[in-house]
Amino acid sequence: MDLLNTLRKILVSIPLCNRCLGRQFSSLIPSYDNETKGRMLKDLLFMSEKIEKEERSKKSLRVFKALAESGHDYSQNFIKKNSPGLKISPKPCYICGSEINQLINKAVEKIVEEASKAEFDTFYVGLTLPISLEEKDEKVKSFFKLGFGEALKNDLNREINQKVGKLLGKKVRMKRPDVLFVYDAINNKVTMQINSIFLRSSYRKLVGGIAQTKWRGMDSNDVTPSIEKMLEEVLIPAFKGRKLKFHGAGREDVDVKMLGDGRPFIVEIIEPKVRNIDLNNLHLEFNRRFGNMVEVFPFTKTSYLDVPRLKKEAERRRKTYRIIFETEREVSEEELKEISEKLTGCLIRQRTPLRVLKRRGDRVRKKTVYQAFFKRLRDNLYEAIVTCSGGLYVKELLHGDEGRTVPSVASLLNTKVKIVEMEVTGIEGG
Ligand SMILES: [Zn+2]
Known part of the structure; x- marks a missing residue:
């Protein structure tokens, strides 16, 4: 391809503004934006025609005219x-009807205005363009067999992102930016999507009667306090978020305490308008308000990628429970020693417990008890310390769940077992 011939052919056939011409050759020189590239190409053609004109006079007048009509000022002056x-x-x-630069400026102006509504460090701008615009660009590329260009959308995306970034002093990030703007060039409208913030911590639940997450069932009158609700009260105003989502590394029952180093969780703040907060004070604020029931450890920033990781880890992690229980008949020290030995290292086959059958499918889980100690407290009251695989239903391990958990403390002792109190005392690696 002869560059000058091609340029001549294009411009004599159709008028193109600098940017739309430059874009058709954009990969030839990576530096310069397409506006500058187009200008350079027109200057080049102008210079070449001047040489031609010296030698062959009249023919090049058509080219000067085409250049002048496409807005090239040297050519305009030359003809005058x-x-x-x-x-x-x-x-x-x-x-583009010579409106492309105006489109860019309008987009930048709208986005900068919208950007003042939220705090962020990274952003990306996406575009909705009139189809006819992209179609015409493609048509030019295919008609003149131009293989060095880039798509119109690329050109505009890059230009607008760069300009917005410079004006706001923020970083352009395509993957998972803090905020995503979508500029609709057809209606001159911009929408801002604010991505969630993810914070990681662990909680200790010092008393029973607290749910991990808010009740989401039909009965909206449930007033059981929840850790999620407490986090909402502290974090939503701090981050000016719209909503909060709790992701726990497993969960314990409402009546079960969570002690030791606590249970890890990630809290997702949805649509935060504020992002840059001193995380050192947040857990103190939480503990000041709710520390008599629930304590949290310092928050650290984390990514959405850690949510599925957290859930997977929870399954694998060993947990240690302390359970106080009653038996129907008195159990001897000898028997207690015997079940300690039987359960330590024992594989437990557990069908989905009756109490969660409504929410979960009926299947058999195989889990391991790594260690089990039993101690008599008084009369028919005993204490058990059990370390087992994550996901083992410990209440059922004790009472047997009508034969659905095998073996169980109840079946091994051949008596009924009633749980009085229970707490998680440790999560491995928590
Ligand atoms: Zn144009």
Whole structure:
């Protein structure tokens, strides 16, 4: 391909603005934006025609005219001086109607205005363009067999992102930016999507009667306090978020305490308008308000990728429970020693417990008890310390769940077992 011939052919056939011309050759020189590239190409053609004109005169007048009509100022001045009788009527760009730079400026202005509504460090701008615009650009590329160009959307995306970034002093990030703007060029409208913030911590539940998450069932009158609700009260105002989502590394029952180093969790703050907060004070604020029931450890920033990891880890992690229970008949020290030995290292086959059958499918889980100690407290009251795989239903391990958990403390002792109190005392690696 001869560059000058191609340029001549394009511009004599259709008027193109600098940016729309530059874009058709954009990969030839990576530096410069397409506006500058287009200008350079027009200058180049102008210079080449000047040489031609010296030698062959008239023929090149068509090219000067085309250049002048596409907005090239040197060509306009040249014609004024050398062919004052020739009439020049500026023609709008075939692709964009000479409105592309205006489109860019309008988009940038709208986005910068919208950006003042939220705090962020990274952003990305996406575009909705009139189809006809992209179609015309493609048509030019295929008609003149131009293989060095880039797509119109690329050009505009890059230009707008760069300009917005410079004006706001923020970083452009395509993958998972803090905020995503979508500019609709057809209606000159912009929407802002604020991505969630993820914070990681662990909680200790010092008393029973607290749910991990808010009740989401039909009965909206449930007033059981929840850790999620407490976090909401502290974090939503701090981050000016719209909502909060709790992701726990497993969960314990409402009546079960969570002690030791606590249970890890990730809290997702949805649509936060504020992002840069001193995390050192947040857990103190939480503990000041709710520390008599629930304590949290310092929060650290984390990513959405850690949510599925946290859930997977929870399954694998060993947990240690302390359970106080009653038996129907008195159990001897000898028997207690015997079940300690039987359960330590024992594989437990557990069908989905009756109490969760409504929410979960009926299947058999195989879990391991790594260690079990039993101690008599008084009369028919005993204490058990059990370390087992994550996901083992410990209440059922004790009472047997009508034979659905095998073996169980109840079946091994051949008596009924009633749980009085229970707490998680440790989560491995928590
Ligand atoms: Zn154009």
